[in-house]
Amino acid sequence: MLARILSAEFLKIRGKMLWFLAVLGPLGVAGLQGLNYGLRYDYLMNLYQDDPWGGLIRDVSALTLPTLFIGLAILASMAAGIEHQTNAWKQTLALPVPKTAVFAAKALLNVLLLFVSSTLLAVMTIALGATLGFDLGDIPYGDLLQTLYYPFFAALPFMVLQVWLSVTLANQAVPLTVGIIGMIVAMFGSRFDDWVPYKWPHLLNGAGEPLYSVLAGAALGVVLLLAGMAQFARKDVS
Amino acid sequence: MNEWILQTNGLTKKLGGKAVVNDVSLRIRQGDIYGFLGPNGAGKTTTIRMLLGLAKPTQGSVHIFGKELKRERMAILRKVGSLVEYPSYYGHMTAYDNLEALRRILDVPRQRIDEVLAIVRLTKEARRAVKGYSLGMKQRLGIASALLGQPDLLILDEPTNGLDPAGILEIRELIKSMPQAHGVTILVSSHLLSEIDQMASRVGIIAKGRMIFQDEIGALRQRSQARIRFSVSEPEAAWKLLLASGYHADWDRSRLSAEGGDDRAVAAMVAKLVEHDFAVYRVEEENASLERIFLEMTGGEGSL
Numbered sequence: 281m282l283a284r285i286l287s288a289e290f291l292k293i294r295g296k297m298l299w300f301l302a303v304l305g306p307l308g309v310a311g312l313q314g315l316n317y318g319l320r321y322d323y324l325m326n327l328y329q330d331d332p333w334g335g336l337i338r339d340v341s342a343l344t345l346p347t348l349f350i351g352l353a354i355l356a357s358m359a360a361g362i363e364h365q366t367n368a369w370k371q372t373l374a375l376p377v378p379k380t381a382v383f384a385a386k387a388l389l390n391v392l393l394l395f396v397s398s399t400l401l402a403v404m405t406i407a408l409g410a411t412l413g414f415d416l417g418d419i420p421y422g423d424l425l426q427t428l429y430y431p432f433f434a435a436l437p438f439m440v441l442q443v444w445l446s447v448t449l450a451n452q453a454v455p456l457t458v459g460i461i462g463m464i465v466a467m468f469g470s471r472f473d474d475w476v477p478y479k480w481p482h483l484l485n486g487a488g489e490p491l492y493s494v495l496a497g498a499a500l501g502v503v504l505l506l507a508g509m510a511q512f513a514r515k516d517v518s
Numbered sequence: 519m520n521e522w523i524l525q526t527n528g529l530t531k532k533l534g535g536k537a538v539v540n541d542v543s544l545r546i547r548q549g550d551i552y553g554f555l556g557p558n559g560a561g562k563t564t565t566i567r568m569l570l571g572l573a574k575p576t577q578g579s580v581h582i583f584g585k586e587l588k589r590e591r592m593a594i595l596r597k598v599g600s601l602v603e604y605p606s607y608y609g610h611m612t613a614y615d616n617l618e619a620l621r622r623i624l625d626v627p628r629q630r631i632d633e634v635l636a637i638v639r640l641t642k643e644a645r646r647a648v649k650g651y652s653l654g655m656k657q658r659l660g661i662a663s664a665l666l667g668q669p670d671l672l673i674l675d676e677p678t679n680g681l682d683p684a685g686i687l688e689i690r691e692l693i694k695s696m697p698q699a700h701g702v703t704i705l706v707s708s709h710l711l712s713e714i715d716q717m718a719s720r721v722g723i724i725a726k727g728r729m730i731f732q733d734e735i736g737a738l739r740q741r742s743q744a745r746i747r748f749s750v751s752e753p754e755a756a757w758k759l760l761l762a763s764g765y766h767a768d769w770d771r772s773r774l775s776a777e778g779g780d781d782r783a784v785a786a787m788v789a790k791l792v793e794h795d796f797a798v799y800r801v802e803e804e805n806a807s808l809e810r811i812f813l814e815m816t817g818g819e820g821s822l
Contacts, residue, residue: 371606
């Protein structure tokens with residue numbers, strides 16, 4: 281059932297710029313780093329002479345977090361907006377589908393799009409490194425995938441939260457405001473206590489184990505998803 | 519299973535403490551075109567939302583196909599097609615893709631899309647983005663969406679709202695043809711009595727959240743029998759005289775009227791009045807139209 285709703289969701293976002301945004305995010309991050317390296321190539325290469333790939337990955341990841349946070353808010357809002365625009369909720373929810381599945385499909389759609397973005401960023405980072413003449417034999421794949429996918433999972437609660445807000449509130453100004461403030465707060469996330477979710481995508485914690493941040497994010501994401509599904513199924517459709 | 523395909527018992531919805539729908543008991547029979555009438559804001563759409571599980575009743579129950587909606591929502595909705603208020607559509611997609619998005623969820627064969635497009639005569643326009651459609655075409659697409667799952671019960675909320683006369687005629691003919699052609703039962707709501715009068719076999723009238731009439735359309739028409747109005751000197755005394763003589767007369771302190779019979783009865787009443795020295799100024803036939811009855815029943819708030 282979920283698969284069928286999801287396939288309808290993917291049909292609906294055609295021509296709605298969601299795919300474009302999903303590509304634009306990583307392209308922007310890689311492009312900005314390309315510019316950075318292009319302008320001060322000699323300085324940076326001198327700085328990272330022992331580990332050019334490591335330096336590049338760190339630079340890329342510095343831009344990834346804000347991009348991820350603003351991207352998840354915009355994607356959630358646009359995906360929900362497709363239904364809000366002509367109030368298509370009532371049509372979808374009068375179909376023989378569990379209301380919980382409708383909510384889950386929206387959330388999953390956003391998670392999948394962002395997963396594609398993260399994957400694209402990995403590919404583009406390698407491409408950028410290759411263009412800069414780094415040795416392709418030295419690519420630290422483990423580090424690269426960790427740097428890109430760990431924050432993705434640690435940011436799951438925010439993806440679900442934005443979907444929830446965007447779906448529940450017809451006025452998208454509220455979820456977008458929350459999303460933008462969230463992006464700013466997340467940039468300073470490393471200063472917070474360990475329990476603050478905004479810190480998790482930075483993968484920093486007292487134990488020094490990034491995986492803890494990832495697990496906390498994934499767990500809270502699932503909890504929020506279940507809560508959102510329950511609330512969505514209960515409320516009356518306007 | 520009893521004879522009712524749709525049955526509600528004491529359906530009530532309270533919003534902010536106020537009962538928007540109050541103790542409504544709908545009864546719809548297989549093959550009916552059920553006209554659900556009421557002025558704007560009477561609770562029609564709220565009732566329909568509850569029938570579709572979009573809103574939860576504060577009290578009361580809904581049974582469709584003999585099953586309780588609360589318990590078997592999925593099984594019921596599989597056989598129900600609906601169009602609630604203005605049509606829902608995805609403007610950036612073509613009509614075909616709009617139906618395809620629904621088809622993927624309903625899991626019906628792909629050819630069904632062409633079938634419903636043909637029924638609402640949108641086949642030629644199917645590859646155009648819906649945002650460029652006229653309201654009538656969007657409304658037809660809405661009906662096509664409702665028909666996609668081959669429903670046994672079709673719930674259409676104000677399907678002719680906002681259409682021009684040609685569009686109204688088109689939708690009306692479409693609705694009228696459906697029970698025979700596709701064997702569906704239809705619930706159609708409207709605030710226009712004339713609309714319902716032209717398609718419905720049964721009517722329910724709702725006003726201020728309460729069901730005030732529910733019967734065959736013929737029963738409503740019977741109420742529209744002509745009455746004879748008299749303008750006479752001393753109408754109150756004349757009224758007493760007519761009553762005493764065995765006629766069904768009414769006096770509401772401004773008008774004297776009597777149930778109109780055949781010509782001979784009217785003549786006899788006039789003769790009686792003249793005999794007793796009342797001056798008869800005028801004798802008029804008053805054709806209470808359906809609209810008048812509707813207005814009277816809904817407390818004059820009906821928008822017609």
